[in-house]
Amino acid sequence: MYKYDEYDQAIVDARVGEFRDQVNRRISGEMSEDQFKPLRLMNGLYLQLHAYMLRVAVPYGTMDARQMHMLATIARKYDKGYGHFTTRQNIQYNWIKLDQAPDILAELATVEMHAIQTSGNCIRNISSDQFAGAAADEVEDPRPWAELLRQWSTFHPEFSYLPRKFKIAVIGAEEDRAAVKLHDIGLQLYRNDAGEVGFRLFAGGGMGRTPMIAPVIREWLPKGDLLSYVESCLRVYNRYGRRDNMYKARIKILVHEIGAAEYARQVEEEWAHVKTLGLDPPASEFERIAGYFAPPAYDADLPDTVDRTDPDFTLWIDQNVSAHKQPGYAVVTISLKPAEGIPGDASADQIDLMADLADKYGHDELRVTHAQNIVLPHVRKRDLHTIWQALEGAGLATPNLDLISDIIACPGLDYCSLANARSIPLAQKIAGRFADLDRQRDVGELKLKISGCINACGHHHAGHIGILGVDRKGEENYQLSFGGSAAEDTSLAKIIGPGFNEDGVVDAVEKAVETYRGLRTEGERFLDTYRRVGLAPFKEAIYG
Amino acid sequence: MGELLRYREDERHEEPAVTLDAFLGQTNATAVRLESDEDARALIPHLGQLALVEVSFPKFRDGRGFSAARILREAGFTGELRAQGDVLVDQIPLMRRCGFDAFAPEAAIDLDALERALGRYDDVYQKAADARTPVWRRRHG
Ligand code: SF4
Numbered sequence: 001m002y003k004y005d006e007y008d009q010a011i012v013d014a015r016v017g018e019f020r021d022q023v024n025r026r027i028s029g030e031m032s033e034d035q036f037k038p039l040r041l042m043n044g045l046y047l048q049l050h051a052y053m054l055r056v057a058v059p060y061g062t063m064d065a066r067q068m069h070m071l072a073t074i075a076r077k078y079d080k081g082y083g084h085f086t087t088r089q090n091i092q093y094n095w096i097k098l099d100q101a102p103d104i105l106a107e108l109a110t111v112e113m114h115a116i117q118t119s120g121n122c123i124r125n126i127s128s129d130q131f132a133g134a135a136a137d138e139v140e141d142p143r144p145w146a147e148l149l150r151q152w153s154t155f156h157p158e159f160s161y162l163p164r165k166f167k168i169a170v171i172g173a174e175e176d177r178a179a180v181k182l183h184d185i186g187l188q189l190y191r192n193d194a195g196e197v198g199f200r201l202f203a204g205g206g207m208g209r210t211p212m213i214a215p216v217i218r219e220w221l222p223k224g225d226l227l228s229y230v231e232s233c234l235r236v237y238n239r240y241g242r243r244d245n246m247y248k249a250r251i252k253i254l255v256h257e258i259g260a261a262e263y264a265r266q267v268e269e270e271w272a273h274v275k276t277l278g279l280d281p282p283a284s285e286f287e288r289i290a291g292y293f294a295p296p297a298y299d300a301d302l303p304d305t306v307d308r309t310d311p312d313f314t315l316w317i318d319q320n321v322s323a324h325k326q327p328g329y330a331v332v333t334i335s336l337k338p339a340e341g342i343p344g345d346a347s348a349d350q351i352d353l354m355a356d357l358a359d360k361y362g363h364d365e366l367r368v369t370h371a372q373n374i375v376l377p378h379v380r381k382r383d384l385h386t387i388w389q390a391l392e393g394a395g396l397a398t399p400n401l402d403l404i405s406d407i408i409a410c411p412g413l414d415y416c417s418l419a420n421a422r423s424i425p426l427a428q429k430i431a432g433r434f435a436d437l438d439r440q441r442d443v444g445e446l447k448l449k450i451s452g453c454i455n456a457c458g459h460h461h462a463g464h465i466g467i468l469g470v471d472r473k474g475e476e477n478y479q480l481s482f483g484g485s486a487a488e489d490t491s492l493a494k495i496i497g498p499g500f501n502e503d504g505v506v507d508a509v510e511k512a513v514e515t516y517r518g519l520r521t522e523g524e525r526f527l528d529t530y531r532r533v534g535l536a537p538f539k540e541a542i543y544g
Numbered sequence: 545m546g547e548l549l550r551y552r553e554d555e556r557h558e559e560p561a562v563t564l565d566a567f568l569g570q571t572n573a574t575a576v577r578l579e580s581d582e583d584a585r586a587l588i589p590h591l592g593q594l595a596l597v598e599v600s601f602p603k604f605r606d607g608r609g610f611s612a613a614r615i616l617r618e619a620g621f622t623g624e625l626r627a628q629g630d631v632l633v634d635q636i637p638l639m640r641r642c643g644f645d646a647f648a649p650e651a652a653i654d655l656d657a658l659e660r661a662l663g664r665y666d667d668v669y670q671k672a673a674d675a676r677t678p679v680w681r682r683r684h685g
Contacts, residue, residue, distance in 0.1 A: 007667050007679040014665050021660060022634065030654065038605065039634055121605070151669045151679070157641035158614055158672065161607025227670075238611045277618060279671050281680035288683065 001064055001365060002147050002292045004112045011154070012109045015116060019043050020102035027099065042160065044092075044118030045101055049417050052096040055118040056108060060128035060146040060170070061089030061368040068355035068366050070111045075348040078104055083351060085336060085344040087408060087459055088167070089127050089368040090118055094415050116154055121162045123153035123234070127169040129177045130369040133293060134377040136325040140189045140197050142172035144290040145226065148281070152227050159234050163241035164249035166234070167206075178370060179486035181205045181214045182462060184251045185233060187226075198222050203233055203263065204255030207456035211492045212252040215260035217267060223286070228279045232271035236263065295326075296363035296378050302328025306381050313388050319399040319441070321384065324377075330384060332362075332376040333369065334391060335398040335406060339431050342424050343409045344372030353394045357387055370459075370486075371408055371447075373401065403440040404448055404513070405431040408459050412452030412469060413476070419452035421469025421476035422502075426450055429506050434513075443513055446526045449484075462486035464527040465512065466493040467505060478505040482512070482530050482538065496535055497543055508542045515541040549647040549658075550624070551640070557596040557624055577628075584612035591621045598648070601629035610642045617643035617673035633657050637664065643673035 004012070019039075026036040040046075044055035056071070063071075071091055075083045078100055079093040086092055096104070108114055118125055126146040133141045149168060153159070159166070169178045172189040180186025186202035199221040205214025221229055240258075242248045255263045304327045308314045322331040334354060336344050346354070354374055358366045361383040367375035379387060391397040400406045407430065410416065412423030427450055434440050449463030453470075460466030462484040470477050477499040484493030500508055513526070515538050520529045530538065550556065561577035562570070564586060575596035578584060587597065597616060599609040613625055626646035627639050633653050636644075640662070647653075671678045 005683070007682065011665060011667060011669070011679075018661070018664050021657070025654075025657060030657075035604075035632060121607075154669050155638070155665070156670060157638040157668075158610045159607075160638055161605060161610065161635070163607075235611050235614075239608055243606060243608075273618070277671070281678070282684060284684050285680040 001062055002059075002143075002289065008151075009109075009112070012112070012114050012116075015043075015114060016102060016105045016109050019105055023098060023102055038120060038161075040101075042117060042120035042122055043101075043105070044115035045096070045098075046119060047417070048094065048415055050415070051094065052098055052101065053092055053094050053415070054096045054101060054104060054115060055086070055088075055090050055092040056113060056115050057118045057125045058090050058113075058368050059150050060126055060132070060143050061130055061370075062128075062132075062143060063366045063368070064364045065355040065359035065366070067111045067113055068351060068358065070107065070113065072348040072351035072355065074104055074107060075351065081348050082345055083348070084342070084411070085346065085368050085372050085374065087370050087372060087410075087457065088118075088125055089130070089370055090125055091368070094411070119165070120160075121164050121166075122160045123156060123162075123166045123168065126150050126153070127167070127178055127183075127370065129171045129173060130367040130375045131177060131322065131331055131377065132172065132367075133295065134324050134326075134329075134331050135173050135175070136323050137175050138173045138325070139191050140172045141290075141293050142170040142187075142189055143293050144286060145187070145189070145223075146170045147289050147292075148227070148286060149230070152230075159238060162234070162238055163243050164246065164251075166237075166251065168230070174488065176486070176488040176490070179459075179462060179490070181490040182207055182211075182459075182486055183214065185230060186214055192220060199226060201229070201233075204252040204260065205490075206250050206252045207459060207461045208250065209247055209454040209456070210250075210253065211456070211461040212256060213490050213492065214252070215255065217255075217260060217264045224280055224283060225275060227281070228275040228277070229267075229271055231279055232267050232274045235270055235274070236266045240266075296365070298326045298329065298378075299380065302380055303382055304328050306384055310385070312392075313385055315437070316388055316397055316399040317384065319403070320401045326378075328381055330379055330381050332379055332384070332387060333401045334374040334376065334396050335400050336373050336396075337400060337406050337431070338395055338398045339405065339435055340428055343407050343427050346374075350394050350396055353390065354396070357390060361387055371406065373406070399437065400440060402445045402447065404434050404443055404446040405440060407431060407448045407450060408463070409450040410452050410458035412450075412458075416452060416457075418455060419469065420454075420471040421452050421478065423450045423452040423458055423469060426467065426469075426478065426502055426505065429502065430509055433506050433510055443517065444525055446513070447486075448509070459486065460484070461492050462490075463493055464525070464530070465509060467509075470499060472499065475501070477501065480505060480508055480512075480542075482535065483527065485527060494535070496539055511541045512538050547652070548626075549636075549649075549653065551645045552624055554624075559595075561596060561598045578609075578612055580606050580608045580612075584615045585619075587616065587621075588619045591616070591619060591623075594621065594623050596624040596626060597621065598626045598628050599644070601627055601631050604630040604632050604635060610638065613639070613642040613644050614673045633661055637661050641668070641672040641674045641676065
């Protein structure tokens with residue numbers, strides 16, 4: 001894992017002082033709320049329905065136990081004892097007081113953490129594959145590149161007042177666990193025919209009210225040119241992205257309006273000039289960063305088998321444990337989606353417990369996933385049972401990874417000032433309807449995603465089943481859509497017909513699932529069946 | 545109207561800035577004003593005759609001028625580069641990095657806050673249009 005040197009630490013420490021100064025100027029009235037807003041936003045501080053919300057960055061979702069413990073401390077000291085892990089692999093706290101925000105940043109800085117650029121019209125926290133460094137299908141660990149991008153984008157002088165927010169994801173595997181094509185820029189490391197590793201660059205993807213899948217802008221980008229090329233992509237966007245309408249200001253609209261080929265042409269033209277400016281750090285800097293991501297010291301000759309005599313344990317293994325590239329090791333995903341729970345929420349005690357497990361059994365590493373779960377990326381198979389028992393005791397062993405109750409839901413009307421409808425209670429109702437785990441397992445992989453408004457923070461466009469809360473004559477109403485995917489087979493879900501009230505949408509989901517069960521062939525997931533047979537039989541079952 | 549802040553040694557340029565259209569149509573002006581939707585590259589053939597480029601910030605959220613400044617500096621412009629309009633204290637350090645060396649903010653700037661902001665960070669992560677050395681270069685000597 002990356003460790004700050006004196007430069008990184010000095011920058012984060014200075015940021016605390018800067019934000020304290022800004023907050024003081026706001027509290028004294030020297031600065032108006034309008035002027036303060038972009039400054040606090042650039043530091044992840046939002047004014048929500050009931051209080052300030054603070055979003056803390058977890059760069060590319062990677063943390064160590066000490067950092068995770070600090071997140072628990074903050075939940076206890078400054079919030080109501082909870083934290084909420086987000087689809088951006090970050091954590092947010094919903095009950096923050098403005099005058100305490102600088103103190104929280106000061107505490108975070110002691111463990112090499114911050115809230116820099118977790119919102120605002122700037123380059124946001126870089127996201128990545130939660131299985132990076134552990135996945136068997138990986139060409140190269142993407143995290144050193146994500147760290148390089150983190151540093152480059154931090155307080156970028158030219159790109160802090162972009163038309164709109166800007167999200168970058170990096171992966172290093174064929175299987176896409178980070179939804180790269182739904183990002184403003186998506187980067188995929190791959191090996192070409194000559195055996196070299198470089199990037200494929202996508203740009204112009206995104207969700208929100210106009211979802212779009214990013215086209216390839218450059219099929220092959222040598223690694224050493226990454227920063228100057230991305231700089232060129234951003235410069236074209238900063239100059240020509242729309243600023244007349246905030247709903248049309250994301251890069252996806254620019255790329256769509258002028259076309260991918262024309263955008264690529266402009267970027268290439270810009271790059272011909274930008275790459276001569278010496279913006280790319282030398283290979284030695286990349287190697288310095290990559291050194292921090294060396295594989296942990298694995299034990300050799302560990303047993304590669306697991307005792308499957310305990311049925312509950314076995315259930316959890318089969319659902320929540322994934323293959324690791326190292327024999328004798330496994331990847332554990334801790335579900336933050338217990339029945340009746342709030343998707344992505346964890347109590348301070350649970351956060352501490354996960355940190356302890358990482359410390360004791362997981363080479364001191366944790367990851368946050370974009371599906372709002374927590375991963376222990378490197379655990380010995382022989383420790384799985386002990387880990388499971390500890391999780392079980394803390395309500396963290398729900399064996400539902402990628403099942404219908406592993407729902408992504410945005411905060412919705414319970415917290416968010418932009419919401420049209422509640423997301424969390426609906427997620428709970430759907431999970432409740434499918435409470436029977438055998439039934440969930442029978443249904444198999446089904447990614448259900450809920451957003452409380454058109455901004456799509458709950459990724460409903462990318463759900464196998466997506467639900468969007470809308471306001472219909474003052475009533476909460478839910479639109480149902482099918483067929484989205486955030487994986488390597490990226491697709492956007494389509495609305496199936498008129499919306500429903502809360503109970504109606506739960507019924508409709510159940511009917512859709514039953515229709516799928518009746519139509520599926522061997523090995524087909526809900527998404528596969530839907531893609532094969534189309535909407536008609538589902539529509540018939542739901543509206544017929 | 546805030547006062548003009550200048551980070552240059554030379555004398556203040558007195559000739560009023562003309563619009564880009566006017567400048568491109570008459571060849572003897574030495575000061576030009578660039579609106580936020582105008583292409584800074586149009587000035588590149590004429591940089592030698594320009595003593596001042598004023599870049600407009602109609603709203604502080606409109607960040608196009610940051611790119612305009614860098615483009616002009618990258619093309620070798622050494623005259624005064626002035627940010628005019630809705631320019632806020634906390635933006636000035638970033639603007640300095642993009643190559644601006646003069647500021648004509650619409651509202652008065654708290655000079656103490658500005659001094660604190662400008663001295664805040666000893667180090668920067670990226671190479672830009674100013675002379676500051678990025679951290680990666682310091683790390684590798
Ligand atoms: S999707 Fe809408 S309701 Fe949900 S968090 Fe985003 S802005 Fe709020």
